Amino acid sequence: LDATAHPSFDGHQQVDFRVDPVSGLRSIIAIHDTTLGPALGGCRMWPYANDMDALxxxxxxxxxxxxxxxxxxxxxxxxxxxxxxDPKTDKSRALFEAFGDHVDSLGGRYITAEDVGITDADMEIVAGRTPHVRGIRATGLGDPSPFTAWGVFCAMRTAVGFALERASLAGLTVAVQGLGHVGGRVAALAHADGARLIVADIDQARVDEVVARNGATSVPVDRIHAVTADVFAPCALGGGLNETTVPQVRAGIVCGAANNQLRTPQDGASLMRRGILYAPDYLVNAGGVISIAPERPGMTADEMKSRIARIGDTLGLVLSRAKMQDLPPEVVADRMAEERIAAARRDRSA
Ligand code: NAD
Structure with a gap:
């Protein structure tokens, strides 16, 4: 496989393939940019149809x-x-040890963590082979999901302040799509702040739990994006905002945890044309990565929550600039991230 020829290569600094016939490991580590520091991002275990899809x-x-x-x-x-x-059938100690060796061979340029298909127990095995692992109990505050949910909630408060001049979610309706590790907690935080909830999940047990605990109303999964609500919070999988669903959204604000919510950049532009405020997903859902970053060892959970609350401030800045420049918020967010990297590059070469 030639990674440099791939359409998504986009200036990656390093792409490293590993095949270990003994353990059966086949892994790829991609390092996009290390200007600001070592590359941190989770490890996903998935039965990709072919190597090209994985790449x-x-x-x-x-x-x-x-x-x-x-x-x-x-x-x-x-x-x-x-x-x-396949995380359901292919896990073994030897496989995660071999993956740990793969991470270690990059000498700390890449730091790994859990993502889809990987559990704490798997990462403990990886951590036995390399120190370049975050997000397990031994390295900090453990499971990042509650911190992700807290960041989403802080962002939601900023968004309703900006669009509706409300100081809290009290009396507003929040529609939550997906009630897993993050979505279930987002629902609980919104409820505690006084919001009415409308929820949906393909897993009925999760719906029942949130209905019982937070007095939510449930709707079918194919309707949740289209309900009348103040905030729509996508907390399931990515790509949920697309040319079919965007015209059906009736909430004035979209703010949720899912990665890659917009199927294409045009979907962001369509939301803006419809007057719907979109809070950029990777800004909103950064609480988890902030919680596992080696920023200040020994931070308490409360200190971490104050740090993560700054997501709300950054969103406020993004939304003000987007309004001033008449641009979609996700375009402004991209530019701000690029500016920060460019400034670090300039400092380094000065
Ligand atoms: P999860 O697997 O615990 O929860 C996802 C939930 O969505 C499940 O309950 C699942 O049944 C439900 N679901 C799946 N398809 C659905 C559909 N079509 N309609 C309604 N519900 C559906 O995952 P999670 O950790 O809560 O993560 C949720 C999203 O947030 C993912 O996109 C993830 O990439 C993103 N995210 C998570 C974190 C984190 O800290 N866990 C951090 C950043 C981003």
Whole structure:
């Protein structure tokens, strides 16, 4: 495979393939940019149909981490890893040890963490082979999901302040799509702040739990994006905002945790044309990566929550600039991330 010829290569600094016949490991580590620091991004385990799909995924995700880490103000670059295997059937100690060796061979230029398909227990094995692992109990505050949810909530408060001049979610309706590790907590935080909830999940047990605990109303999964609400919070999978769904959105604000919510840049432009405020996903959902970043070892959970609340301030800045410049917020967010990286490059060469 020639990674440099791939359409998503986009200036990556390093792409490293590893095949280990003994353990069965097949992994790719992509390092997009290390201007701001070592590249931090999770490892995804997925039964990709072929190596090209895996390469495409890792390249797009690692580039995304460069932007996420830069805009979050972290001293970190962007990278990502994928293991080409089925998390349901292919896990073994030897496989994660071999992956740990792969991470270690890059000498700290790439720092790994959990992503889809990987558990804490898997990462503990990886950590036995390399120190370049974050997000496990031994290295800090553990599971990043509650911190991601907190960041989404802070962003939501900023968005309703900006668009509706409200100081809280009290009396507003929030529609949450996906009630997993993050979405379930976003729903609870919004409810505690006085919001009415409309929810949907393909897993009925999760819906039942949120309905019972937070007095939510549930709707079918194919309707949640189209309900009448003040805020629509996509917290399931990516690509949910596309040419079919965007014209159906009735909320004035979209602010949620899912990665890559907009299927194409045109979908962001369509939201703007419809007067819907879109809070850029990678800005909004950075709480998790902030919580695992090696910023200040020993931070308490409360200190971390104050640090993550700055996502709301950054969103405020992005939304003001977007209004002034008549641009979609996600375009402004990209530019701010690029400015931060360019400034660091200038400082370095000065
Ligand atoms: P999760 O797997 O715990 O939860 C996802 C939930 O969405 C599940 O309950 C699932 O049943 C539901 N779902 C799937 N398809 C759906 C559909 N079509 N309609 C409604 N519900 C559906 O995942 P998570 O950790 O909560 O992450 C949610 C999103 O946030 C993902 O896109 C993830 O990439 C992103 N994210 C998560 C974190 C984190 O800290 N966990 C950080 C950044 C971004």
């Amino acid at each position: 495409d995924d890792v390249l797009r995700l690692s580039r995304g981490m460069t932007y996420k880490n830069a805009l979050a103000g972290l001293p970190l670059g962007g990278g990502k890893a994928v293991i080409i295997a």
